[in-house]
Structure formats: C-alpha cells, structure tokens
Amino acid sequence: MDTIFALASARGRAGVSLVRISGPGADGALAALCGPLPVVRVATLRTVRIGGEAVDRALVVRFAQGASFTGEAVVELHLHGSVAIVSAVLAALGRMEGLRLAEPGEFTRRALENDRLDLAQVEGLGDLIAAETEAQRRQAMRLFAGELGVRAAVWRGRALSICARIEASIDFAEEEIPADLEAGLGLEILKLAEELESQARGQGAAERIREGFEVAIIGAPNSGKSTLLNRLAGREAAITSAIAGTTRDVIEVRMDVEGLAVTLLDTAGLRESVDPIEKIGIERSLARAAHADLRVHLIDPGDATRAGTERLVSDQDIVIYGKYDVHGRLPGVSGLTGEGVEALVAEIAARLAPRAAGAGLAVRERHRVALEGAAVALRAAAAAQAIEMRAEEVRVAMARLDAIVGRVDVEHILGEIFANFCIGK
Numbered sequence: 001m002d003t004i005f006a007l008a009s010a011r012g013r014a015g016v017s018l019v020r021i022s023g024p025g026a027d028g029a030l031a032a033l034c035g036p037l038p039v040v041r042v043a044t045l046r047t048v049r050i051g052g053e054a055v056d057r058a059l060v061v062r063f064a065q066g067a068s069f070t071g072e073a074v075v076e077l078h079l080h081g082s083v084a085i086v087s088a089v090l091a092a093l094g095r096m097e098g099l100r101l102a103e104p105g106e107f108t109r110r111a112l113e114n115d116r117l118d119l120a121q122v123e124g125l126g127d128l129i130a131a132e133t134e135a136q137r138r139q140a141m142r143l144f145a146g147e148l149g150v151r152a153a154v155w156r157g158r159a160l161s162i163c164a165r166i167e168a169s170i171d172f173a174e175e176e177i178p179a180d181l182e183a184g185l186g187l188e189i190l191k192l193a194e195e196l197e198s199q200a201r202g203q204g205a206a207e208r209i210r211e212g213f214e215v216a217i218i219g220a221p222n223s224g225k226s227t228l229l230n231r232l233a234g235r236e237a238a239i240t241s242a243i244a245g246t247t248r249d250v251i252e253v254r255m256d257v258e259g260l261a262v263t264l265l266d267t268a269g270l271r272e273s274v275d276p277i278e279k280i281g282i283e284r285s286l287a288r289a290a291h292a293d294l295r296v297h298l299i300d301p302g303d304a305t306r307a308g309t310e311r312l313v314s315d316q317d318i319v320i321y322g323k324y325d326v327h328g329r330l331p332g333v334s335g336l337t338g339e340g341v342e343a344l345v346a347e348i349a350a351r352l353a354p355r356a357a358g359a360g361l362a363v364r365e366r367h368r369v370a371l372e373g374a375a376v377a378l379r380a381a382a383a384a385q386a387i388e389m390r391a392e393e394v395r396v397a398m399a400r401l402d403a404i405v406g407r408v409d410v411e412h413i414l415g416e417i418f419a420n421f422c423i424g425k
Contacts, residue, residue, distance in 0.1 A: 001024055013082065018076060044059065190382050208293065232253065253266070321333070375423035
C-alpha cells in the first residue's frame with residue numbers, strides 16, 4: 001500500500017502548519033527528513049533537513065501501526081506556518097519513492113478500512129468539520145462519537161437473538177423445545193420495528209439541523225423585505241429601492257440564529273404584475289416560500305392585502321408589520337433602524353427550536369432508508385406464517401442495520417462521502 005502525505009491544516013501563512021504522513025513508509029520518510037526516530041507518542045523537537053540544508057525546527061510526533069487515526073504508522077510534522085517551508089517539505093516528500101499526495105478524505109477512508117471508524121462516524125466527522133453552528137456541532141459530535149453505531153449494534157443484537165430463537169425452532173423441531181421459546185416473539189419483533197421507525201421519523205429534523213432551516217421573508221413590494229434582510233445579514237446582501245419590483249429573484253443569506261443554521265430568503269414583492277420577468281420572479285418566490293420551514297409575512301399597514309400569500313399561511317408562520325419606523329404599528333419591525341429585529345430573531349428561533357428538538361440519531365437519508373427497511377422486514381417477519389420466512393426476514397433486517405455502520409452494501413456511496421472531505425483529512 002502507498003504511503004500518503006498531505007498538509008492537514010489550512011493553506012497559507014499561520015503560526016503552525018501540520019503535515020501528516022500515513023503508511024508503511026512513514027517512519028522512513030521521517031528519518032530521511034529528521035534523522036533518528038523519536039519515541040512514539042512523544043512530541044520531539046527535530047531539525048528538518050532537505051538535501052543537507054536545515055529548513056525548519058519542528059515538533060515531530062510518531063504513532064505506531066494500530067495506534068493511530070488511520071490504523072497505520074503515522075507521522076505528524078508540526079512546522080512553522082511558512083508557505084515556503086510547507087512547500088519545500090511537501091516537495092521533498094513527493095520525491096521519495098513510495099510516497100504520494102493523499103486524495104480528499106483518504107486518511108479518513110483508511111481509518112474506515114482499518115476499522116478505526118465505522119461509516120456513521122466518518123459521516124459525523126465530515127459534518128463536524130463542516131459545522132457552522134452549535135446545534136450542528138453537537139449533532140455531528142454525537143455521530144462522530146459513535147452513538148448511532150452503538151445503538152445500531154444493540155438493535156442488531158436484539159434481532160440476532162430473535163433470529164437465534166427462530167432458527168432453534170427450525171433446527172430442533174423434533175426435539176423437546178421449551179414451550180416458552182417463541183412466547184411473545186411476535187410482540188418482541190414488533191417492538192423493535194417500532195423503535196426503528198421512531199428513529200427514522202427523527203431523521204427529517206436532524207437533516208434540517210445539518211443542512212439548515214429555510215426562512216422566507218414574503219410580502220408586497222416595498223414592505224421592507226430587502227432592508228430587513230440586509231439588517232439581519234449585517235451587510236448589503238439585497239438591493240433596496242423605492243421602485244416596486246426591484247427584487248426579481250430569491251436572494252439567500254446564511255446566518256446563525258441562536259445556534260441553528262438558517263438560510264433567510266428575500267423574495268420578490270408579491271403583487272399582480274404584467275411584467276413577464278417580474279411574474280417569473282413572483283412565481284419562484286411563491287414556490288420557494290411554500291417549501292420553506294417558516295415564513296415571515298411582512299405587511300405594509302397601508303396595504304393590508306397579502307397578494308396571494310393566503311395559501312402559504314400556517315399557524316407556525318410569523319405575521320408582522322414592516323417599516324415600523326414609519327408606521328409604528330405593532331407587532332412591527334424596521335430593517336432601517338433595527339427596531340424589533342432582535343425580537344423577530346428570537347421569535348424565529350422559538351418557532352424552529354421545537355422542530356430541532358425532534359432530531360434523532362439518524363442524520364442522513366441513507367440512515368432513514370436503512371432503518372425503515374429494517375422495520376419493514378421485521379413487520380414482515382411478525383406477519384409471516386412460515387417459520388423459515390420469519391427467520392429470513394429477520395436476517396434481512398440485520399443486513400439493513402449493518403448498512404448503517406458500513407459493514408455491507410455501501411461501496412456505491414463511499415466516493416460521494418469522501419468527495420466532500422478536504423485533502424489531509
């Protein structure tokens with residue numbers, strides 16, 4: 001197997017830059033650069049030499065095979081964060097026989113292949129690196145810590161116990177079998193199916209935490225939508241004008257709302273229009289707002305109509321008067337002066353928080369599919385008349401649970417997962 005290397009910290013000037021090497025040639029590469037090998041797991045100061053010339057003084061850490069992140073022999077070079085130093089070291093490593101630059105996510109992929117992480121933990125690590133908010137960090141950390149894998153192992157163990165009892169009835173049908181062997185077996189199968197279905201239902205909320213909620217600001221032209229968006233974003237994200245129809249398309253701004261990732265949508269002013277371009281913008285706005293998690297209806301007190309938004313209204317939506325600095329109507333908000341903005345943000349968070357609270361351990365769509373597939377198989381087992389079919393359906397459920405942690409049937413998704421990782425992780 002090749003030995004891989006990469007810069008594992010951000011590119012550019014920094015206090016410290018980390019170069020990671022993993023594989024059978026890691027120790028040899030370290031010896032070529034720094035001389036005698038230090039003791040494993042002890043940070044040691046070494047002079048890094050290339051062609052006999054000292055290029056840096058660095059802290060060096062070795063990890064033995066089987067006791068590293070990847071499961072292979074690993075070396076970490078903690079260099080001074082100079083672009084010239086990092087470039088020289090990477091170039092020197094690239095010239096060594098048997099070494100090559102790592103592909104995106106290849107260190108983590110080796111950790112998966114060497115059973116240092118299961119697939120759910122790999123996904124959690126990717127989410128942890130990408131986390132922008134506290135809710136995303138907490139959710140990703142639970143996944144990376146292995147909570148879903150542990151729970152899947154428990155579910156699988158229960159299914160295995162059920163399967164063993166069923167197969168005992170098949171294998172020893174003519175022997176004296178305890179009368180209570182199958183007592184309550186159907187109820188036990190259904191109870192496990194219900195637990196899996198409950199976890200699957202929580203996937204939608206977990207996915208919203210990971211991807212972020214969408215909040216659409218809708219209303220008639222000149223109701224203050226774009227000014228409010230700019231105030232919330234803290235920058236001029238949208239063009240503001242007294243001319244009706246200025247906003248023609250949906251404008252998105254990503255922000256952290258009390259620990260939740262939220263994408264705010266500034267939509268075209270909703271009105272009857274003869275302008276074909278504006279009409280397209282209005283239709284897009286209505287469609288996008290209809291699929292948003294929450295809508296903020298910004299009303300101009302001088303025009304109480306909602307211009308076709310009635311079909312978008314739900315009990316969870318927020319209805320508020322815009323341009324509070326002009327009209328003074330309550331409940332009101334002003335993007336120009338900031339009055340009412342803090343209260344609006346708190347209200348948005350209050351509306352979204354209960355949805356986030358329903359999140360389960362299953363975070364991704366493939367987790368939901370696996371859980372639901374296992375539940376379907378278990379319900380089929382409970383309904384089966386033939387005992388052999390019952391055993392087969394339970395085995396199918398076990399295979400679905402194995403897919404969660406990557407034991408089976410996941411090769412087709414690995415490329416997609418690791419494509420989102422950076423080089424060096």
